[in-house]
Amino acid sequence: MFAQSPARALRVLLALAFALATGAAAADEFLLGVEVPLSGSLARVGTGMNEGIHVAVDVFNRKSGKHKAKLIVIDDESSPAKAVAAVEKLASQGVVAISGGYGSGNIGPASDAANKAGLVYVTSGGVDEALTQRGFKTFFRINNTAGYSKAMLGLLADMDAKNVSIVYLTKEATSDLAKDVEKALVAKGVKVTMHAFDPAITDFKPIINKIKLQDKPDVIAMSGYENDYVGIIRAAKVLKPDVKAVVGVWSLATSKMQDDFPDLMGSVYGTALLPFPAEFTTPDGKDFAETYKKLYGKEPDYLGQFGYVQTQLLLEALSRAADAGTLKSGGIASEMRKTNRDTLIGKVAFDDKGDNPNFSHRMGQHQGKKVVVVWPKDLANGKMVFPGVPW
Amino acid sequence: MTDLVAQALYSGVLTGSAYALIALGLALVFGTMRIINLAHGELVLLAAYIAYTCESQLGLFPLLSIPAAIVVVCVATTLTWYVVGRIERDHELNSLLLTYGIGVMLTNGALLVWRADIRSTKSAWLQEPVVLGPLYAMRSEVLFFVVSVVLIGALWWWLTRTWAGRALRATASNRDAAMLMGIDPRRVQLVSFLVAGLLAAFAGTAIYTIGVIQPSLGISLTVKAFIITVLAGMGSVPGVLAGALLLGVTESLTTTFASSALQELAGMVLFLLVLFVRPSGLFGRRIGAV
Numbered sequence: 001m002f003a004q005s006p007a008r009a010l011r012v013l014l015a016l017a018f019a020l021a022t023g024a025a026a027a028d029e030f031l032l033g034v035e036v037p038l039s040g041s042l043a044r045v046g047t048g049m050n051e052g053i054h055v056a057v058d059v060f061n062r063k064s065g066k067h068k069a070k071l072i073v074i075d076d077e078s079s080p081a082k083a084v085a086a087v088e089k090l091a092s093q094g095v096v097a098i099s100g101g102y103g104s105g106n107i108g109p110a111s112d113a114a115n116k117a118g119l120v121y122v123t124s125g126g127v128d129e130a131l132t133q134r135g136f137k138t139f140f141r142i143n144n145t146a147g148y149s150k151a152m153l154g155l156l157a158d159m160d161a162k163n164v165s166i167v168y169l170t171k172e173a174t175s176d177l178a179k180d181v182e183k184a185l186v187a188k189g190v191k192v193t194m195h196a197f198d199p200a201i202t203d204f205k206p207i208i209n210k211i212k213l214q215d216k217p218d219v220i221a222m223s224g225y226e227n228d229y230v231g232i233i234r235a236a237k238v239l240k241p242d243v244k245a246v247v248g249v250w251s252l253a254t255s256k257m258q259d260d261f262p263d264l265m266g267s268v269y270g271t272a273l274l275p276f277p278a279e280f281t282t283p284d285g286k287d288f289a290e291t292y293k294k295l296y297g298k299e300p301d302y303l304g305q306f307g308y309v310q311t312q313l314l315l316e317a318l319s320r321a322a323d324a325g326t327l328k329s330g331g332i333a334s335e336m337r338k339t340n341r342d343t344l345i346g347k348v349a350f351d352d353k354g355d356n357p358n359f360s361h362r363m364g365q366h367q368g369k370k371v372v373v374v375w376p377k378d379l380a381n382g383k384m385v386f387p388g389v390p391w
Numbered sequence: 392m393t394d395l396v397a398q399a400l401y402s403g404v405l406t407g408s409a410y411a412l413i414a415l416g417l418a419l420v421f422g423t424m425r426i427i428n429l430a431h432g433e434l435v436l437l438a439a440y441i442a443y444t445c446e447s448q449l450g451l452f453p454l455l456s457i458p459a460a461i462v463v464v465c466v467a468t469t470l471t472w473y474v475v476g477r478i479e480r481d482h483e484l485n486s487l488l489l490t491y492g493i494g495v496m497l498t499n500g501a502l503l504v505w506r507a508d509i510r511s512t513k514s515a516w517l518q519e520p521v522v523l524g525p526l527y528a529m530r531s532e533v534l535f536f537v538v539s540v541v542l543i544g545a546l547w548w549w550l551t552r553t554w555a556g557r558a559l560r561a562t563a564s565n566r567d568a569a570m571l572m573g574i575d576p577r578r579v580q581l582v583s584f585l586v587a588g589l590l591a592a593f594a595g596t597a598i599y600t601i602g603v604i605q606p607s608l609g610i611s612l613t614v615k616a617f618i619i620t621v622l623a624g625m626g627s628v629p630g631v632l633a634g635a636l637l638l639g640v641t642e643s644l645t646t647t648f649a650s651s652a653l654q655e656l657a658g659m660v661l662f663l664l665v666l667f668v669r670p671s672g673l674f675g676r677r678i679g680a681v
């Protein structure tokens with residue numbers, strides 16, 4: 001046939017070569033979707049996660065000879081409806097999986113849309129228990145409330161706290177954590193007083209005054225975000241309740257808080273994956289830190305670390321699925337489920353609900369210009385200053 | 392218990408005075424132009440970011456940034472006045488949409504320029520406690536309480552005792568009659584926008600020194616200011632102070648005796664109650680009076 005029509009044969013060969021070339025390129029380059037809040041109320045945390053995702057892709061593209069990844073990022077504007085629209089748009093653009101999401105209220109509907117589109121969705125931005133109770137085979141999460149409450153409870157036990165006032169934001173993640181900690185403390189015989197606050201609150205003095213005059217606790221525990229911590233600690237600095245420690249959760253034991261609010265951070269505790277200055281000892285950690293600094297010109301933070309790990313695990317699963325030829329036939333979720341390894345946030349393995357039961361956070365304390373990891377003891381790089389408060 | 396109540400009232404009054412400062416500009420423009428400037432919160436926020444920039448980049452004490460904030464915010468309010476003035480049909484509805492759009496642009500502009508991080512003053516002096524017996528406050532709160540009362544007094548004096556203020560009230564009361572008296576309503580409206588900008592500059596510096604700012608804060612400031620403006624009665628300056636103090640004290644007492652989680656609900660219940668008993672607001676007997 002070719003001999004009879006050389007021109008036609010050439011055309012067929014060219015078409016075949018083009019098809020093979022584009023097919024090979026598609027197999028080698030993963031199109032990865034990122035749905036994160038880059039504007040709106042969650043812009044700061046979403047931006048932090050997005051940076052970690054980009055670092056993971058940069059490291060992957062440098063290290064992986066066979067596969068490459070390319071990102072399509074869509075800002076969900078901190079809105080559930082726009083998060084769903086973002087996922088649907090990413091699906092229509094042909095992404096093979098999605099990394100991102102912040103806020104359980106946004107992640108819920110967004111991961112639902114991803115599940116309907118048959119896309120794996122991996123996140124570290126939502127700790128609501130309901131997210132992993134939906135029976136989705138495509139949903140994965142590397143952190144959870146249990147890991148945060150384990151860390152806070154461990155620290156409070158080390159302090160031998162007998163009376164704790166918990167001040168918590170009425171959002172899902174923050175109130176879930178506060179109630180988890182309350183339940184565990186009450187079971188241990190610790191006296192606990194709960195103080196819920198609305199996101200719109202600007203003056204925490206009435207709450208701190210109640211704590212000072214009525215609760216008289218050993219420790220003030222906070223479950224909120226940076227702006228809440230600043231308001232609570234400022235009010236406490238004015239009223240000076242007689243407590244031994246101030247303990248918070250995410251976004252508190254960071255170098256950024258030390259830089260921005262040095263007068264408020266003295267001896268304050270919060271969850272911290274790493275001490276500051278960061279001490280990355282593993283090759284993976286050093287690679288992450290160097291790439292982060294190269295891309296963003298600053299020290300990496302915990303948001304970047306979580307974004308990095310979730311995307312790193314996803315890219316590894318994508319590679320394995322591509323090698324097995326199951327990329328388009330549900331192989332990514334199966335490969336994600338096979339994950340079982342140490343990462344920058346500790347050991348990660350997913351259960352059948354997509355949750356990471358190994359997750360346990362660490363607690364850090366602001367000491368001078370440093371953040372020292374003080375719990376658990378086997379990972380600590382210093383001793384806690386106790387009692388100690390910022391006033 | 393007495394200490395608890397006293398502190399709640401004191402905190403409520405201080406918070407209320409900051410609310411009054413935020414609401415004053417919105418009330419003024421609403422009273423004179425019947426325009427609900429939905430970008431007002433973002434203008435206040437713009438002033439707050441100017442204070443942040445002056446402190447973090449130039450090392451200026453936040454209060455010294457007020458002149459710079461006045462200039463920047465007044466330029467922004469002048470532009471707002473100009474584009475609002477271009478609306479020819481359905482002025483009230485279209486100005487709502489337009490100012491909302493300006494607010495969205497300002498929020499995203501703040502996000503681009505100052506990023507999403509939270510900001511607040513680093514001045515230890517402003518955060519020092521001021522103790523009056525059993526009552527505690529930050530120095531910045533007491534300072535801006537005084538500023539707020541002085542500005543409200545000055546605004547009231549200006550509106551009732553000066554020619555420009557009377558012209559503004561006349562325009563608000565009856566635009567056609569004011570024009571017959573030789574008053575240029577466009578010019579009067581520009582003046583009201585500029586005064587609102589000046590007040591927003593003080594309000595922005597206040598929220599930067601008392602609390603924490605971030606780009607998404609603007610809309611909640613607008614909502615708070617709007618509630619106070621309606622509580623006060625359309626455009627009433629003394630009403631703004633009364634409404635803001637009432638709201639601040641209600642929120643503070645709710646936090647003390649119930650839960651902070653209910654403070655926004657308490658504020659809305661108060662709002663509905665006042666409107667139910669006095670549909671024209673606390674000081675709104677003469678609708679249209681400033």
